[in-house]
Amino acid sequence: MADWYRRKTWTKIDEEEFFVKLGRARKDGRAQYLKIQAIELVDTKDKKLLKVADMLLNKMLTEYPDDNFNKGSALHTLGNIYKEREENTIAIDYYKKALDFETVYPNVKTQAYLDYSELIIKTNDTSKFGxxxxxxxxxxxxxxxxxxxxxxNSILSIINKHNGxxxxxxxxxxxAEQNANSETxxxxxxxxxxxxxxxxxxxxxxL
Incomplete structure (x- = not known):
């Protein structure tokens, strides 16, 4: 049976059970449970569940603002939610917030740098290429x-090509090609x- 904070569905019963167990959990672990549950729902790519994940992450950021261990990951995941919704401007903003937070709290790194870079290239925002x-x-x-x-390396090649x-x-x-063909x-x-x-x-x- 999956952990109570790793649900892939969000029925009324799921919601009630989750928040009951969250309330019983140690206070210093609640932010992590909110984040993990949100990530599980984002992985489904279901639009209704993306909305729930958004709510859970904002709840985490609002109620546990000093939890630095989970904050960067929460901001990164919010970026993923908006990217999935094709709201690229908001997604880029959240990825940038995650990156900015990582400069202040570098102990926990995410893949926000890669998602941010990819989205800048995809949207052809040349003002941010540098x-x-x-x-x-x-x-x-x-x-x-x-x-x-x-x-x-693909992105760096594209940027340098743009710059002549x-x-x-x-x-x-x-x-990029060498790594694409790497077998180990x-x-x-x-x-x-x-x-x-x-x-x-x-x-x-x-390319």
Whole structure:
């Protein structure tokens, strides 16, 4: 049986049971339970459940404003909700809030940097290309998985192409291709983790 805070449905009974158990949980764990439950509902991509997830995350941020461990992830997930709704301006705003929070509280990192960068490229907001390039170059040395390297180098190639830096664009495109075709993660015990199983069609077209 799934944990009470990992429901994929949200009936009246689900809602009542969740909040009863949340009320009985330790106070210092409630923010995390709200966040985890919201993420589970976002994963369904159901529009009605996205609305519930939105409510749960805002409840978390309002009632537990000092919970720094979960805040960045909550902001990132709110970005995902609005991206799923195709409300890209709001999604970008939440991703940026998550990134800004991570500079203040760097102990917990999310994938907000990648989602933010992808959405800036998808919406062709060239005014933010410089900012995205700075973010990705800073993150690049710490990247572990071929999937992340493929996306990051693809975006860097697109930005450099836009800026007329053809050689640099080609350099990053080559790195992206190498990582897209990588057959091992480089990790000793998890060799197939983080590989590119499905290429990003929209990204490849821009490249």
């Amino acid at each position: 900012e995205v390039e700075d973010i990705l170059i800073e993150r690049q040395p710490k990247l572990l998985f071929p999937l992340e390297k493929y996306i990051v 830096k053809t050689e640099r664009a080609f350099f990053y495109a080559e790195l 993660s480089g990790l000793r015990y998890h060799k197939k983790l983080g590989l590119v199983n499905k290429r990003e069609t929209w990204l490849d077209k821009l």
